[in-house]
Amino acid sequence: MSKHARPRGLPIDGVEQPTAEGWTYAVRNPATAETLWDVPDAGVTEAHAAAAAARRAFDATPWSTDVGLRADALRRLQAALAERADDLAALVAAETGVPLSLRAAHLDAPIALMRGELPGEPGRSAGVTAVVTPATSPLAVAIEEVGRVLAAGGTVVLKPAPEAASAAIELGRIALDILPRGVLNVLATRDVDVATTLTLDDRVDEVSFTGSAVAGERVRVAGERAGKRVRLDVGGPLTIEAADDDDLSAVVSAAAVTVAANAGQACRLPASVVVPPHRYAEALRTAVEAMAEVVPGDPSAPDTLCGPLRSGVARDRVRRYVDLARSEGGDVALGGTVLDRDGWWFAPTVIGGLSRQSRLVREEVLGPVLMVVADGRNS
Secondary structure, three states: OOOOOOOOOEEEOOEEEOOOOOOEEEEEOOOOOOEEEEEEOOOHHHHHHHHHHHHHHHHHOHHHOOHHHHHHHHHHHHHHHHHOHHHHHHHHHHHHOOOHHHHHHHHHHHHHHOOOOOOOOOOOOOOEEEEEOOOOOOOHHHHHHHHHHHHOOOEEEEEOOHHHHHHHHHHHHHHHOOOOOOOEEEOOOOOHHHHHHHHHOOOOOEEEEEOOHHHHHHHHHHHHHOOOEEEEEOOOOOEEEOOOOOOHHHHHHHHHHHHHHHHHOOOOOOOEEEEOHHHHHHHHHHHHHHHHOOOOOOOOOOOOOOOOOOOHHHHHHHHHHHHHHHHOOOEEEEOOOEOOOOOOOEOOEEEEEEOOOOHHHHOOOOOOEEEEEEOOOOO
């Protein structure tokens, strides 16, 4: 566990600041539902303070113009994150249930890609960027986007998903000793008005959003109306098309493992495999066999692939999708139930009998659910 696992304040303007109202909210372990600690719950006051600090750092310090300063600072930040990677991986596992076995993709690779010599986009000033990140990839997106903006000479206000606040605050705390004052500011909050405030704030030049398509569209509309540059990554489902001569066992088994990893909480997962009709039974049987081998377990254990859902809301969302599959005539061939244990767990699930028009095929379920679809089946 991180030695700074209990955040004292929000990293804003170079120091850790408590919220003006003293608000906090509880962080709960998704594997047990136990309360871990409290994090500061920012409001509009903190949003204004963070935007002002980022603007000041961009306009009134050498950060935006001194390439050597940025390169050195980012190299030192990268080294500090690498040194603390074990702590960060344990923190992410405790806070959001991302298994330690997946740290290469969720932590090590983003840290390795952080460089201080990356150029900005030609002819474009980086300015101040509000970076809004999801709970499904708690630190990977934050590190990638923060690195991108800082390398281009910009400054950042980072607003993580509420379920992933501790990891983002820890990133900001590590940066306090390395980056100039105000270059990176972190806002943990449950208040949707904070994201809106950042999007509309005149001191913010760009909004970078990673998350759901619905929320992303709201950010795009609001940001463009306010004259911001908007960068969206809203993911989406991925469908695998298996040809008649493909090694069906390999295709389906690979999809099952990918969907089971981190309980299916990632974008662009191959959650649906479309197969020739005459091979449908074979594909469904293979999917059941592959998913039956997945054992949901403690995310802090080194061999766990599938941990809990990140929250009760996320688990119930998966349950509603499975209920929807049944209402659409789907066949739940494996799983389909909440696991009877503390925390927010869902059984690895295989669903057949759906068409390409099913919402489960067209939307992101974000759970350990694999659909097998017979090609050409009408809705």
